[in-house]
Amino acid sequence: MGKSVAEKIFDSHFIDNPADDVCVIRLDAVFCHEITTPVAINDLVRRGKDRVFDPRKIKAVIDHVTPAKDSKTAAQGKILRDWARRHQIRDFFDIGRNGICHAIFPEKGFVRPGFTIIMGDSHTCTYGAFGAFAAGVGTTDLEVGILKGVCAFHYPQTIKINIQGTLPAGVFAKDVILSIIARLGVNGATNKIIEFDGPVVEAMSMEARMTLCNMAIEAGATCGICYPDEVTVDYLWDFIQDEFASRPAALAAYQQFKPDPDAQYEAVVDHDVAQLEPLVTFGYRPDLVRPVKAMEGTQIDQVYIGSCTNGRIEDLRVAAQVIKGRQVHAAVRGIVAPATPQVFRQALQEGIIKTFMEAGFCVTNPTCGACLGMSTGVLAEGEVCASTTNRNFKGRMGKGGMVHLMSPATAAASAIAGCITNSKIYRS
Amino acid sequence: MKNFNGTVLFLNRADINTDEIIPARYLTEISKEALKPYLFEEIHLDGFDPRRDLAGKKIIITRSNFGCGSSREHAPWALEVNGIKLVIAASFARIFRQNMFNCGMLAVELPPARIDHLFEEFASHKTTITTDLARNRFTVAGAGKQEEVPFSLPAFDRALIQVGGWVEYADARY
Ligand code: SF4
Numbered sequence: 001m002g003k004s005v006a007e008k009i010f011d012s013h014f015i016d017n018p019a020d021d022v023c024v025i026r027l028d029a030v031f032c033h034e035i036t037t038p039v040a041i042n043d044l045v046r047r048g049k050d051r052v053f054d055p056r057k058i059k060a061v062i063d064h065v066t067p068a069k070d071s072k073t074a075a076q077g078k079i080l081r082d083w084a085r086r087h088q089i090r091d092f093f094d095i096g097r098n099g100i101c102h103a104i105f106p107e108k109g110f111v112r113p114g115f116t117i118i119m120g121d122s123h124t125c126t127y128g129a130f131g132a133f134a135a136g137v138g139t140t141d142l143e144v145g146i147l148k149g150v151c152a153f154h155y156p157q158t159i160k161i162n163i164q165g166t167l168p169a170g171v172f173a174k175d176v177i178l179s180i181i182a183r184l185g186v187n188g189a190t191n192k193i194i195e196f197d198g199p200v201v202e203a204m205s206m207e208a209r210m211t212l213c214n215m216a217i218e219a220g221a222t223c224g225i226c227y228p229d230e231v232t233v234d235y236l237w238d239f240i241q242d243e244f245a246s247r248p249a250a251l252a253a254y255q256q257f258k259p260d261p262d263a264q265y266e267a268v269v270d271h272d273v274a275q276l277e278p279l280v281t282f283g284y285r286p287d288l289v290r291p292v293k294a295m296e297g298t299q300i301d302q303v304y305i306g307s308c309t310n311g312r313i314e315d316l317r318v319a320a321q322v323i324k325g326r327q328v329h330a331a332v333r334g335i336v337a338p339a340t341p342q343v344f345r346q347a348l349q350e351g352i353i354k355t356f357m358e359a360g361f362c363v364t365n366p367t368c369g370a371c372l373g374m375s376t377g378v379l380a381e382g383e384v385c386a387s388t389t390n391r392n393f394k395g396r397m398g399k400g401g402m403v404h405l406m407s408p409a410t411a412a413a414s415a416i417a418g419c420i421t422n423s424k425i426y427r428s
Numbered sequence: 429m430k431n432f433n434g435t436v437l438f439l440n441r442a443d444i445n446t447d448e449i450i451p452a453r454y455l456t457e458i459s460k461e462a463l464k465p466y467l468f469e470e471i472h473l474d475g476f477d478p479r480r481d482l483a484g485k486k487i488i489i490t491r492s493n494f495g496c497g498s499s500r501e502h503a504p505w506a507l508e509v510n511g512i513k514l515v516i517a518a519s520f521a522r523i524f525r526q527n528m529f530n531c532g533m534l535a536v537e538l539p540p541a542r543i544d545h546l547f548e549e550f551a552s553h554k555t556t557i558t559t560d561l562a563r564n565r566f567t568v569a570g571a572g573k574q575e576e577v578p579f580s581l582p583a584f585d586r587a588l589i590q591v592g593g594w595v596e597y598a599d600a601r602y
Binding site (some may be wrong): 015016018020022024034035038039042043047065070072073075076079120121122124136137138139140141144147148150152186187191220222231263272284285372373374391393394395396399407 | 442443445448451452453455456457458469470472492494496497498499500501504519520521522523524526527530531578582583584587593594595598599601602
């Protein structure tokens with residue numbers, strides 16, 4: 001019987017089958033940030049087990065609140081920093097070199113096809129864009145990952161989504177994934193893996209594939225997976241050129257992380273996006289989605305462009321194109337947070353930062369910041385934010401605030417209009 | 429092993445997410461105890477006031493997809509420091525469910541019809557549950573009635589509860 005991508009990865013990383021369909025698998029990488037890791041570190045110290053399974057396979061970053069905003073966040077950063085030093089974790093990214101985990105780790109080449117990765121963060125599913133199995137876990141799983149390099153999962157069940165058609169102008173990966181979440185529901189892929197296949201995915205850049213996989217968790221999925229192809233190899237080439245004689249050789253090797261033609265799926269869904277319109281969420285769940293035009297005119301107080309979903313260079317390019325030569329509406333606060341220092345640098349070189357600043361945007365350092373309502377743009381009670389992030393839960397960006405999720409193009413257009421709207425530049 | 433008996437809190441809504449259970453702004457706390465006052469601070473549920481309705485509750489009965497959203501283990505911790513060590517739901521989000529067992533806590537799924545029944549019969553009365561792990565049975569008592577509710581518990585999850593969580597289990601075996 002043929003295997004799905006996740007089944008292949010599980011079988012090649014198998015360690016133990018403690019009961020039923022539970023598999024303990026070997027991990028290729030454990031990623032850490034300063035919100036969920038310090039508790040794990042403290043617990044390991046308390047148990048007298050302050051060790052790491054392999055310092056080269058552990059990568060860490062301070063990204064959620066950086067620079068620290070108060071004594072508590074400073075203490076969290078310090079615990080991670082001291083631990084990284086103590087265990088010679090060389091790939092540790094601190095102030096000046098830090099960026100949002102799910103953007104910076106792929107950018108550094110730490111994610112490869114066929115890898116198994118865990119992190120104490122639900123959006124770890126982003127890395128599936130490379131044909132890896134990557135899952136968010138809680139602090140205890142993280143702790144065991146750090147100590148032993150293993151994690152337990154149920155043997156994977158996979159849903160395959162064939163994304164068909166051609167994306168209309170002004171419709172992006174963010175709109176595609178919002179339409180899929182709306183179709184599956186917030187619970188529709190719980191305990192399952194989603195394989196994204198079809199011509200639309202093949203035509204996507206790695207950045208767009210990461211946007212797609214990033215929000216797989218919002219449908220409950222353990223991981224979203226795209227198949228490695230030329231686009232993947234090109235993105236990774238700088239990091240893998242010593243391993244392979246040529247790009248075609250790398251591509252040939254990565255074929256093993258495609259599903260078998262007779263792989264068994266829980267369900268196969270055809271999802272046509274040829275008629276898809278720009279989308280936006282309403283309410284407090286990411287599956288509550290409407291066309292932007294149905295929400296047209298909804299007043300907003302803030303626009304936030306950033307996060308691990310849409311803070312990459314492509315996202316900033318699209319937003320800047322919409323904004324260029326225009327001004328942020330007088331009643332709106334515009335905030336843009338490039339996801340990593342490399343994105344920031346590139347955006348500076350391309351004049352994108354200048355475009356944002358001339359339009360009246362505040363450009364922050366790379367950080368999660370306002371995405372989870374911790375810093376750099378927390379909403380006040382009753383305020384509304386048009387946001388390129390991934391969660392609209394009640395209070396997510398600040399107590400009593402409302403978040404509407406959308407693409408960078410829609411967020412940028414809304415910043416200019418002062419209310420939710422589609423970008424005019426895509427209107428024919 | 430922890431104690432899974434006590435008074436029930438009924439939360440009548442599906443998809444209660446981890447931001448509702450414990451908002452992100454409290455994730456800067458490094459001790460579990462510090463989370464105590466903030467449990468369910470953001471919950472979107474008419475007629476429920478955590479400050480009034482949480483007192484003395486040890487068990488939650490709720491609808492489907494409980495604990496969706498963020499991976500934060502602060503959600504089970506916030507429950508535990510408030511005395512809640514058992515959640516019974518129609519279904520759970522994967523990470524939340526795993527976090528419960530990893531902490532040696534109990535998350536039990538019952539068929540949606542059974543959950544409907546428990547809401548109908550017991551939700552408007554003071555209700556207690558006694559858990560018999562050896563026989564895989566809850567005894568639900570309230571409104572002058574008593575009912576036995578069978579449940580199933582996968583072997584791996586049972587092992588985690590018995591040894592006190594995943595760190596102990598993994599450290600002994602891998
Ligand atoms: S940007 Fe937002 S969703 Fe992404 S890792 Fe940071 S807090 Fe989480």
